[in-house]
Amino acid sequence: MNQRTIANQIKARGIGLHTGHESVMTLKPAPENSGIVFRRVDLECPIDFKVTPEIVGETTLCTTIVNPDFQGDTGDGVNAKIATIEHLMSALAGIGIDNLLIELTSDEVPIMDGSSSDFIFLLQSAGIEIQSKPKRFVKIIDTVRVENEKGGWAEFKPFDGYRLNFSIEFDHPAFQQTAESMTLEFSSTAYFKEVSRARTFGFMKDMEMLRARNLGLGASLKNAIGLDDQGVMNDEGLRNKDEFVRHKILDAVGDLYMLGHPIVGEFTAHKSGHALNNQLLRALLANPSAYELVEYSDQSAPINYGSSKVL
Structure with missing residues (x-):
């Protein structure tokens, strides 16, 4: 099984969920073995962010990456970071993109509709190019x-394939009417069908606190599920009865793809979030005897990426 990039450059425009900043995002094909690279092109000197677990700097309500060569700001008052990368990373994992350059004109990936479905559509519209080098798996x-300390946990175990198990626990009426656990047997088809359309969600009671911390400034019922004290505020309701836990799996797929390679193993988590997901990756890398990098032929690969056709 070989590495993948996109066949053609493609652009999208949108606002950031937390910053509220508008950004133009350009996805560009990238060479074999170059990995996933984000680039801030709005700065006087463009800054690259090569995806690894170690560049995750902030994990409050999203996964934010930082360039380790820039501490503080860039000298012009702009922080050298990119927020809310997890939904795009999840889409890349879903399609199996190994190499990509992502240029941004702001400090946050556009939130689009709050799921990964718009990113899937962009990638598929750009076309998938199969490269000559073999794909590497962790x-x-x-x-x-x-x-x-809050009772959350996450773990990896050996498994011949890629399985994700996730359970959530929220003290809110909307969650008492929906399944709070889910298992995804990962493949492109399963990812597209089961989790790619699940949207992020937030509680109205937290909005004042979040905005005081410059978070949620771009949030609306067009890009998130809003929850008041009684239930879901969106007129259209939920896309799936268990959309909440589906979105947590979507997030986890993106967070775990910070390894830069697909995973062959089983991921299980309870009350986990971006912080614990990243801690798990760092704990894995700190224990070289717990994993190995492997390659597979198309026939022996434990993960099926399919043809990546638009659904």
């Missing part, structure tokens, strides 16, 4: 687990 060969 194969889990020993259990790795992390926990936090």
Whole structure:
């Protein structure tokens, strides 16, 4: 099974969920073995962010990456970071894109509709190019687990394939009417069908606090599920009865793809979020005996990426 990039350049425009900043995002084909690279082109000197777990700098309500060569701001009052990359990263994992250059004219990836479906459409519209170098997988060969003080935990275990198990726990009426756990047997088809349209969600009671911290400035019922004290505020309701946990799996797929390679193993998490997901990756990399980089032929690959056709 070989590496993938996109066949043609493609652009999209939108606002950031947290900053409210408008950004033009340009996706460009990239050479073999170059990985996923974000680039801020709005700065006087463009700054690159090569995707690895170590460049994740902030994890409050989103995954934010920083360039380790720039501490503080760039000298013109602009922080050298990019926020809310997880939905785009999730789409890249869903299609199996290994190499891509993502140029942005702002400090946050556009939120689009709050899911990864618009990113999937962009990537498929650009076309998929199969490259000549073999795709590399991170194969889990020993259990790795992390926990936090709030009862959340996440772990990897060996598994011949890619399985994600996720459970959530929220004290809110809307969550008492929906499934709070889900398992995804990962493939492109399963990803597109089961999780790609699941939107991010937020609580109205938290909005004042979030905006005081310059978060949620671009949020609306057009790009997120809003929850008041009684339930879902969106006129159209939920896309799936269990859309909340589906979105948490969507997030996890994107966060875990910060490894830069698909995973062969089983991921299980309870009350996890961006912080724990990243801690799990760092714990894995800190234990070289727990994983290995492997390659597969098309016939032996444990993950099916299919033809990546538009659904």
